[in-house]
Amino acid sequence: MSQGRPQPVPQQPDLLTVDSLRVSFGRAIDEKPVVRSISFSLRPGRCLAIVGESGSGKSVTARALIGLAGRYANVHARQLSFDGTNLMGLSDRAWRGIRGNEIGFVLQDALVSLDPLRRIGKEIGEGLLLHGAVSSREELAQRVIALLKLVGVPDPETKAKQLPHQLSGGQRQRALIASALALDPRILIADEPTTALDVTAQAHVLSLLEETKTRGKALILISHDLAVVSRVADEILVMREGEVVERGNAGQILKDPEHPYTKQLLDAVPSGRPRGSRLSPSTIVRSPARQTQPEVQSPPKSRPILLEATSLVKRFKGPDGTLRTAVDGVSFELRSGETLGIVGESGSGKSTMARMVLALEEPDEGAVQFAGRPWTALAERERRTRRRSLSMIYQDPLGSFDPRWTVGRIISDSLSSEVEIRRKRQERVIELLDLVGLSEALLDRRPLELSGGQRQRVAIARAIAPNPAVIVCDEPVSALDVSIQAQVLDLLGDLKEHVGVSYLFISHDLSVVRQISDRVIVMRRGRIVDSGATEEIFRNPESEYTKSLIAAMPRLVRDHQIGHSATILEEGIA
Amino acid sequence: MMGSDAVKIVAHYPIVWFTRRIFSGVVVVWAALTFAFLIQCVLPGDRAQIIINATSGNVGLASSAELAAINAKYGFDQPLAIQYGRYILRILHGDLGESYQQHRPVAGIIAEQIGPTIILAVTALLLAWIIAILTTLFIAGRDNMWAKLLNDTQVFFATAPPYWLATILLVVFAVKLRIFPVIGGSSPAGLILPTLALALELSGFFGQVVQNEFTRVLEQPFVASARARGMSDFGVRLRHVLRHAALPGITLSGWALGKLLSGAILIEVVFARQGLGGVLVAATSSRDVPIVSGAVLISAGLFVLVSLIVDLTYRLVDPRIKLT
Numbered sequence: 001m002s003q004g005r006p007q008p009v010p011q012q013p014d015l016l017t018v019d020s021l022r023v024s025f026g027r028a029i030d031e032k033p034v035v036r037s038i039s040f041s042l043r044p045g046r047c048l049a050i051v052g053e054s055g056s057g058k059s060v061t062a063r064a065l066i067g068l069a070g071r072y073a074n075v076h077a078r079q080l081s082f083d084g085t086n087l088m089g090l091s092d093r094a095w096r097g098i099r100g101n102e103i104g105f106v107l108q109d110a111l112v113s114l115d116p117l118r119r120i121g122k123e124i125g126e127g128l129l130l131h132g133a134v135s136s137r138e139e140l141a142q143r144v145i146a147l148l149k150l151v152g153v154p155d156p157e158t159k160a161k162q163l164p165h166q167l168s169g170g171q172r173q174r175a176l177i178a179s180a181l182a183l184d185p186r187i188l189i190a191d192e193p194t195t196a197l198d199v200t201a202q203a204h205v206l207s208l209l210e211e212t213k214t215r216g217k218a219l220i221l222i223s224h225d226l227a228v229v230s231r232v233a234d235e236i237l238v239m240r241e242g243e244v245v246e247r248g249n250a251g252q253i254l255k256d257p258e259h260p261y262t263k264q265l266l267d268a269v270p271s272g273r274p275r276g277s278r279l280s281p282s283t284i285v286r287s288p289a290r291q292t293q294p295e296v297q298s299p300p301k302s303r304p305i306l307l308e309a310t311s312l313v314k315r316f317k318g319p320d321g322t323l324r325t326a327v328d329g330v331s332f333e334l335r336s337g338e339t340l341g342i343v344g345e346s347g348s349g350k351s352t353m354a355r356m357v358l359a360l361e362e363p364d365e366g367a368v369q370f371a372g373r374p375w376t377a378l379a380e381r382e383r384r385t386r387r388r389s390l391s392m393i394y395q396d397p398l399g400s401f402d403p404r405w406t407v408g409r410i411i412s413d414s415l416s417s418e419v420e421i422r423r424k425r426q427e428r429v430i431e432l433l434d435l436v437g438l439s440e441a442l443l444d445r446r447p448l449e450l451s452g453g454q455r456q457r458v459a460i461a462r463a464i465a466p467n468p469a470v471i472v473c474d475e476p477v478s479a480l481d482v483s484i485q486a487q488v489l490d491l492l493g494d495l496k497e498h499v500g501v502s503y504l505f506i507s508h509d510l511s512v513v514r515q516i517s518d519r520v521i522v523m524r525r526g527r528i529v530d531s532g533a534t535e536e537i538f539r540n541p542e543s544e545y546t547k548s549l550i551a552a553m554p555r556l557v558r559d560h561q562i563g564h565s566a567t568i569l570e571e572g573i574a
Numbered sequence: 575m576m577g578s579d580a581v582k583i584v585a586h587y588p589i590v591w592f593t594r595r596i597f598s599g600v601v602v603v604w605a606a607l608t609f610a611f612l613i614q615c616v617l618p619g620d621r622a623q624i625i626i627n628a629t630s631g632n633v634g635l636a637s638s639a640e641l642a643a644i645n646a647k648y649g650f651d652q653p654l655a656i657q658y659g660r661y662i663l664r665i666l667h668g669d670l671g672e673s674y675q676q677h678r679p680v681a682g683i684i685a686e687q688i689g690p691t692i693i694l695a696v697t698a699l700l701l702a703w704i705i706a707i708l709t710t711l712f713i714a715g716r717d718n719m720w721a722k723l724l725n726d727t728q729v730f731f732a733t734a735p736p737y738w739l740a741t742i743l744l745v746v747f748a749v750k751l752r753i754f755p756v757i758g759g760s761s762p763a764g765l766i767l768p769t770l771a772l773a774l775e776l777s778g779f780f781g782q783v784v785q786n787e788f789t790r791v792l793e794q795p796f797v798a799s800a801r802a803r804g805m806s807d808f809g810v811r812l813r814h815v816l817r818h819a820a821l822p823g824i825t826l827s828g829w830a831l832g833k834l835l836s837g838a839i840l841i842e843v844v845f846a847r848q849g850l851g852g853v854l855v856a857a858t859s860s861r862d863v864p865i866v867s868g869a870v871l872i873s874a875g876l877f878v879l880v881s882l883i884v885d886l887t888y889r890l891v892d893p894r895i896k897l898t
Contacts, residue, residue, distance in 0.1 A: 068801055071717075096804045106800035112797040115814050117892060127803040163894055179803065 019079035049233035104180035108192035110172035121160030170201025198345035268486035279486030313365035330527035341517030391463035395475035453484035597879035606874035611866035628674035671864035702776035713789035731778030740771035788819035
């Protein structure tokens with residue numbers, strides 16, 4: 001969709017020039033540089049992508065460009081100028097004239113980047129009012145509606161009156177972009193604009209960014225995901241620990257990366273590799289059977305059924321008082337040693353279904369059987385003894401831990417009470433930590449002192465502690481960077497064989513589901529629209545919906561043509 | 575199943591919410607009434623004897639004829655259930671009984687004294703909010719000498735007992751500096767010191783709560799979003815952060831007003847102000863039970879009213895919450 005675009009005039013002057021940008025935090029004595037020496041320049045109609053894992057300094061770099069690196073940040077640069085204006089040492093008042101007006105900034109995660117107590121329209125109109133761009137209330141309202149239309153939010157008149165939480169993830173992100181575009185700034189900086197979005201919403205946002213670029217705006221796109229960036233970027237900077245490890249033309253980098261770190265990032269993208277192959281370089285679980293493991297297409301029917309859901313229905317009361325059917329007659333079975341992937345966009349009912357499987361939510365109709373016996377139909381008292389056989393891994397491990405507990409206590413708490421001797425429990429905890437590839441040294445750490453990947457590993461250790469038969473994983477990797485995501489996916493795969501567990505794996509990310517699942521169910525509006533063996537679904541999807549989901553998957557395109565500004569969306573599957 | 579869903583849908587409307595709240599309020603007041611009644615019954619000593627002593631001002635044993643007359647007059651010779659029924663019936667007619675000492679209806683006594691007390695409590699609440707918001711707007715999340723100093727002052731006020739503060743204020747501003755009258759009466763100038771004495775403690779308390787939340791909200795990405803739109807630091811504090819930070823404070827306001835009403839009673843005595851305080855102190859020390867239980871009833875009613883107002887305010891500030 002980006003073919004045939006006129007090339008930007010090469011002689012056009014740089015809009016933004018950054019030379020040897022250095023950002024550090026703290027006082028001179030214990031100063032820690034977060035960004036060491038970054039240089040780049042940006043022209044209108046071009047897109048620069050800054051790629052790196054969390055903690056690489058990419059977000060700090062972006063914030064430094066609008067003078068919001070933080071109160072304790074020390075920003076130095078040989079040159080930092082916007083359209084001939086030196087940005088170093090600018091007064092706060094002068095900065096305010098540039099922010100929003102000349103440089104628009106889209107923060108990551110629109111749910112928290114839009115004020116949750118303010119109506120969308122007011123939030124978008126804020127910039128217009130601040131910079132005196134409108135003269136009357138009517139004009140303001142019109143501009144807000146026009147902006148919402150521009151970013152493709154359906155029914156803008158209603159949405160403008162709604163609160164952020166009433167919009168879907170994709171709509172919120174677009175509203176946030178609308179607020180950044182309100183004053184038609186010449187540069188748009190977008191920090192992880194598609195993270196945590198469904199594939200279709202992600203594709204929409206990326207098209208929106210492409211359009212913005214076509215309108216002659218300069219774009220800085222920040223992401224940990226090379227697949228996302230590959231579509232829009234003209235130039236890529238790969239950052240690691242505050243330094244640029246590789247830079248160059250997007251096509252060049254995607255096709256022929258030089259630095260090992262860039263290669264590692266590329267390898268971590270699940271869609272870039274054949275299914276089932278390892279995504280991360282390190283082998284965590286030492287399992288002798290690993291090498292000879294054949295591809296499991298679909299487990300033999302002879303394996304016992306662990307979970308069986310029959311015609312599950314769940315209805316909720318909507319905000320306007322009407323009943324909404326979240327899950328509408330869903331049936332499936334999970335066999336021993338199998339991974340069943342459940343894909344769907346937000347609102348498809350997949351999480352509600354998981355809650356019913358875990359018997360946290362009572363189905364209005366239908367029932368779940370667990371290990372051949374009734375499960376949801378029982379009273380909680382009768383279920384309690386069997387709860388240990390059904391574990392859970394959440395999207396946000398931090399939210400599922402008591403922040404005051406140590407790692408040791410978190411895991412030990414989930415051990416079955418049969419292990420009574422303290423020393424034995426301790427040994428088992430260490431064993432579990434080892435199994436998930438964490439060192440014993442983390443025993444006394446608290447959740448906040450761990451990295452995102454470490455936290456999810458602790459969550460996994462906690463989930464396998466009671467020797468469950470089934471683990472329900474609800475978006476277990478969607479809050480993680482691609483490279484960490486790769487490690488966690490590999491770990492889950494290894495553990496399946498090592499401890500013999502089955503997964504009900506829920507995700508909005510098709511490439512992740514494809515990587516790990518034996519069979520896949522595609523859900524939409526509470527119903528199953530497609531189901532079958534993973535390869536079958538991805539190669540030969542039955543429903544139009546699944547086809548559109550697969551088409552919208554962001555995919556690395558390695559034959560990114562040099563000189564071409566963006567990548568072409570692949571048709572079908574590689 | 576559909577039936578219970580229908581009930582849930584109906585419960586969504588504000589009027590249903592309101593009715594429910596009123597109903598639960600009535601239950602609270604009724605519980606307070608019953609409590610006050612039982613207290614009267616289990617109080618040590620013969621009630622007729624207490625009434626005779628309170629009325630005459632003498633301490634001594636009354637004759638059995640006198641006691642019988644009082645028992646018959648107040649119905650103390652009747653079974654407890656009948657006494658309770660009559661008590662409730664009287665209150666439903668707005669009759670809170672008659673003061674033993676003043677020989678006047680309790681309702682009248684409370685009605686003429688409660689005004690100044692409520693004015694004092696409400697002005698103190700407003701002042702506490704103003705002080706807390708202003709200091710928080712300027713100091714939260716800032717790391718300079720003023721912020722530290724004001725923060726310490728807040729902690730000091732939050733922990734200092736209001737009657738002690740009242741005495742200090744009285745000595746400094748009324749006796750030494752002669753800016754305000756020592757005995758306030760009901761003049762506006764006389765309201766300032768008592769209000770301040772009550773408000774300072776609460777402002778320190780609110781300030782700490784609001785500031786805590788304020789600092790947390792300042793770190794939220796939407797604050798950075800607003801700054802990236804070109805809003806000034808102070809603008810963001812005022813337009814975005816304050817609203818969030820005020821929420822826990824609003825929740826506490828109901829509790830605070832209750833605390834202020836009881837605090838006001840003490841402060842009124844210190845400043846020799848007209849109000850419920852003087853009446854209650856006198857009534858309690860002379861065992862004038864009708865006045866005390868009347869005050870209990872009024873407080874319960876006020877508490878119900880205030881928590882209703884608090885809930886409505888909360889919903890105004892936080893539009894995400896629906897009346898359910």
